[in-house]
Amino acid sequence: MSIELxxxxxxxxxxxxxxxxxxAVTNPxxxxxxxxxxxxxxVIFLFMHGGPSHIDTFDPxxxxxxxxxxxVPASFGTVQLQFSKFEQSTVLASRRSFxxxxxxxxxxxxxxxxxxxxxxxxxxxxxxxxxxxxxxxxLNWLNNGWSRIGRPSMGSWIVYGLGSECDNLPAFVVMLExxxxxxxxxxxxxxxxxxxxxxxxxxGPAPIxxxxxxxxxxxxxxxxxxxxLRWFNERHLEKNANNTSLEARLSSYELAFRxxxxxxxxxxLSKETEATRKLYGLDExxxxxxGGKCLMARRLVERGVRFVQAWSGGTxxxxxxxxxxxxxKNHLEQAAKTDKPIAGLLADLKSxxxxxxxxxxxxxxxxxxxxxxxxxxxxxxxxxRDHNPYGFSIWMAGGGIxxxxxxxxxxxxxxxxxxxxTHVHDLHASxxxxxxIDHTKLTYPFQGREFRLTDVAxxxxxxxxxxx
Numbered sequence: 481m482s483i484e485l486x487x488x489x490x491x492x493x494x495x496x497x498x499x500x501x502x503x504a505v506t507n508p509x510x511x512x513x514x515x516x517x518x519x520x521x522x523v524i525f526l527f528m529h530g531g532p533s534h535i536d537t538f539d540p541x542x543x544x545x546x547x548x549x550x551x552v553p554a555s556f557g558t559v560q561l562q563f564s565k566f567e568q569s570t571v572l573a574s575r576r577s578f579x580x581x582x583x584x585x586x587x588x589x590x591x592x593x594x595x596x597x598x599x600x601x602x603x604x605x606x607x608x609x610x611x612x613x614x615x616x617x618x619l620n621w622l623n624n625g626w627s628r629i630g631r632p633s634m635g636s637w638i639v640y641g642l643g644s645e646c647d648n649l650p651a652f653v654v655m656l657e658x659x660x661x662x663x664x665x666x667x668x669x670x671x672x673x674x675x676x677x678x679x680x681x682x683x684g685p686a687p688i689x690x691x692x693x694x695x696x697x698x699x700x701x702x703x704x705x706x707x708x709l710r711w712f713n714e715r716h717l718e719k720n721a722n723n724t725s726l727e728a729r730l731s732s733y734e735l736a737f738r739x740x741x742x743x744x745x746x747x748x749l750s751k752e753t754e755a756t757r758k759l760y761g762l763d764e765x766x767x768x769x770x771g772g773k774c775l776m777a778r779r780l781v782e783r784g785v786r787f788v789q790a791w792s793g794g795t796x797x798x799x800x801x802x803x804x805x806x807x808x809k810n811h812l813e814q815a816a817k818t819d820k821p822i823a824g825l826l827a828d829l830k831s832x833x834x835x836x837x838x839x840x841x842x843x844x845x846x847x848x849x850x851x852x853x854x855x856x857x858x859x860x861x862x863x864x865r866d867h868n869p870y871g872f873s874i875w876m877a878g879g880g881i882x883x884x885x886x887x888x889x890x891x892x893x894x895x896x897x898x899x900x901x902t903h904v905h906d907l908h909a910s911x912x913x914x915x916x917i918d919h920t921k922l923t924y925p926f927q928g929r930e931f932r933l934t935d936v937a938x939x940x941x942x943x944x945x946x947x948x
Contacts, residue, residue: 508643508676511644513916514915514917516918518915519837519881520839521645522784523635523788523839524789524825526840526843527623527791528792529791529792529793529801529844530793531615531802531867531872532848533574533847534606534868534871535574535847537576537589537592537815538604539604539606539847539894540589541890541894544571544573544574548572550571559868562613562614563855563858563859563860563866564852564853565854566849569849569853569854570862572849572850572851572852572862572863576808577590582596582599584600584883586604586885595826599884601835601884603884604875604887605874605887605902606873606886606889606890607890607900607902608847608871608872608888608902609872610904615662615802619660619662624668625905625934625935630665630671631931632669633665633666633667633678634908634933635652635654636672638786638912638917639787640924644784649785651676651785653678653788654678654679655773655791656680657770657792658794659794659795659796661795667789683769683772746783759828760772760825761821764820766816766817767820770821773791774825775828776790778832793814804858804860804864804865805859805861806861807865826878835878836880837878839879840877842875843874843875847871847894848867853866871891871894885945887900887902887945900945902942905937906941907942909942910940910946914946919934
């Protein structure tokens with residue numbers, strides 16, 4: 481039997497994923513083999529929305545204490561900030577204390593005493609950078625590989641390349657804490673087929689909206705209705721072969737039918753042991769919400785979901801990590817919600833043998849400045865910090881990397897990445913490499929050119945530093 485490929489499917493067949501074109505005919509989310517042996521199969525991205533301060537968390541800078549209250553020495557140059565005038569601002573030393581943890585002796589601040597217990601499984605990258613000093617640009621850089629909206633998110637690219645090993649849950653799941661500053665674009669499929677869009681998972685017994693069938697309709701009736709609807713839609717698709725939204729709708733109907741059983745079971749935490757609930761802090765008011773997200777992340781990757789993103793901080797009144805004013809107070813509150821759940825997730829994944837194949841990433845859209853945010857009209861204050869995309873930290877664990885190491889560094893005051901600077905393109909290229917994907921070959925034709933997550937840049941030098 482010959483299969484007539486649409487233009488989209490024709491191009492897909494040349495990506496180095498031979499089964500992709502054929503799989504797209506029936507199920508665009510079908511699991512596909514990586515291009516070369518992978519050390520990671522799944523990704524959990526713990527996103528600290530608002531931008532956590534690296535110099536108050538994982539990148540201690542003793543020099544700041546000596547310069548506290550003074551203007552930055554001219555030898556450090558100047559940078560453009562969103563709200564503050566760098567040359568006019570004064571140095572703000574960290575109010576946190578650092579100590580060395582684990583056999584590796586890596587410094588971690590007292591904001592994360594529980595995560596610090598796992599530092600020997602963690603690789604801290606202290607030399608991240610990009611050039612987006614506004615939230616929207618920075619969120620797009622970290623999540624979409626470009627500063628402007630419209631590009632597919634990292635989760636969408638990964639699912640496009642590898643599909644999912646789970647056929648009754650979405651391949652790409654997002655758990656928010658209310659709204660986010662850049663909106664749905666940061667988990668959008670962009671110009672990729674709509675099937676690769678991130679699916680929002682909500683707290684409570686109905687994690688995915690509109691899954692409950694109408695009253696009085698049994699499963700047999702529903703199956704018959706879907707089969708009839710599919711017949712008509714397939715006829716329509718024959719005349720509109722390049723309509724990826726229609727293809728996605730066809731797949732989503734079938735996936736939704738299967739999810740009606742899987743999603744409620746996924747959200748039912750009643751069968752989890754008391755020890756597990758305690759591990760994630762589910763019964764403590766401060767940690768219950770993010771603890772639930774972390775536990776759900778474990779349950780999702782355990783079931784084969786490819787990419788899971790759990791957000792800390794939202795724009796709906798809960799607050800985020802955007803410490804323009806009283807940065808220390810802000811970070812104490814946000815870290816108190818997340819430290820125990822994140823440590824619980826790492827411990828749980830490791831005890832179940834899942835950490836070896838699950839890449840866990842922690843970070844935000846940028847770091848914070850070593851100087852105070854003195855722009856009172858912009859909501860800043862002498863005890864706050866402005867946005868800093870020029871040098872900041874993320875960390876990674878699992879997925880075949882070796883922990884207990886620090887990669888790169890910022891300068892003496894934490895302003896710029898100076899040693900082994902790692903651009904976001906390099907980060908994305910390395911994440912794809914850990915998943916068995918050559919970032920230069922994961923492409924999609926759009927508006928006359930081949931696009932990719934890493935645009936026309938990206939190096940995988942970071943992989944060797946993470947593995948050796």
